[in-house]
Amino acid sequence: MKILEVSKLTKSFGGVTAVNDMNFSVNSGEIIAVIGPNGAGKTTLFNLITCIYPPTSGSILFKQKEIRGLTADQIAHLGISRTFQNLQIFNNMSVLENVMVGRHTKSKTGLLGAIFPLPAVQREEEAIVQSSLEKLALVGLADKALEAASNLPYGEQKMLEIARAVAMEPELLLLDEPAAGLNPTETRDLVEIIYKLRDQGITILLVEHDMETVMEIADRIVVLNFGNKLAEGTPYEIQNNREVIAAYLGEEGLSC
């Protein structure tokens, strides 16, 4: 089943066309990698899928439903979650609280409930803590739950963003360069976590520059260049695609 269908998607910022007439789709349960040089439009694509800004034209269907015109928070309620290329940790909160915000869509205490925390509200709060701790355990941060999020080293902050994003139990998870800045051990851990998430039934779309990782985990790869889709296929197909090699290695790479 197709969980995400992008068709004829275009986004221009003034004179710059960051995403140009793009078509691709994601099947439920897949791990899809989006690759391409810096400025190719990968992050813009993610921002369009999560309705950070509207497309100039084209459509995005999530579970056969057009998401154009929705707001970023409504997208979360539909079941799409993401991490950010430039970390967006809540530095004013503890590690645990960061993940607890991730439970926002799965809980419902409002202002009145917050003012008068009756037993039902307290039970919900306890459930939020429990499931948040589980997500922290998944990324190996359970013992840092009460530390200030801003005190974590970079690699752990990236893991925290993943824990926070999966806390809402999304159907589709977008990871924007999750391995960037990680050391080899952390990258291994990341790969294991991504597999675990896939096994839990989460469909994953990720942007990544680390080719070794991409070739290992992706079921399919979408290659972007200057806002255009250059190629799409299995890791094997992409590795042997002349256009992709040209874009990555320049004309010299092609000629020898």
Add this chain to the structure above:
Amino acid sequence: MQDLTRRKRFRHLFILLFTILIFALPLVLNNNYYLSVLVIIGIHSIVVIGLCLLMGYAGQISLGHAGFYGLGAYTSGIITSTYHTSPWVAMLVGAIGTGIVAYTIGIPIFKLKEHYLALATLGLGLIIHIIFVEEVALTGGPSGLTRPIPYLSIGGLELSNDFKYYYLVWLITLLAVIIANNVVHSRVGRALRSIHGSEFAARSLGVDIGKFKLRVFTLSAIYASIAGSLYAHYITFISPSPFGLMTSIQFVVMAVVGGLSSIWGPVFGVAGITVLTEALKTVVPQLIPEAGGEYEIVVYGTILVVIMIFLPEGLISGLANLYEGWRHRKGQADENS
């Protein structure tokens, strides 16, 4: 999560200690002038606690809170003096009415550009103040409400002196602190703080930013309204002058001095500014006999600028942080020697 319950216990212990202090104070401080200052500090604290929720947790500034404060005071004053209804009912009517006013003006503001809130509330505050002055038939105009406003009473006990009123006001202040504390440590409070941390991330996690800001704005207006009702039944006479722009600015200064992201800061901020204002009232006329009331704005402005530059987290957290930093450096120096 043992650590988590320990933190919660610590918070509750702090509230308990504060309660004991508050309730013991009048017993040792049997002086009517001091008591009356403390009552006013309590009433202003309620407004500023609400304002701190708005400023510290929703990142919004209101320059019209004296207007909401006045709406509470006038609703209570007019209803009880004209229709002789119970002051408690009048207080409730004022709170609901003010909440509706805040919510209604908040809807378009939070949909459009949120930083217009400061301007919009400034305008609203001015309009409310003009109504107090101009609607003579209803409000008594510039000279105030001439009909007597009754004292509050609880089950036949009339709270007609400072001593009794002190306990009522501080009980409600304490309630305001507890409620604010509950809100901050709830799903709603986390959502609000997450907006402060990263709007992008908050939205991508499903937080409807406008909705939460609007609600906390409304709550803070209701706080101000209740404080206004308490003021009306304490002074038992109201005129427009305490509900103007100057008071709104004073509330903002108190909030900033106390520190925006702390639940206890407001009380200290209010106490500090109130004591300073009282002191200036006696000192300034002696030094500069021809000085008008305008010196207050100079003092508040100066305090605001100094705090923003040197102690952006407010006086209390700011000083605590300075102390921490000093201890840290001292520790390092000791290690090196």
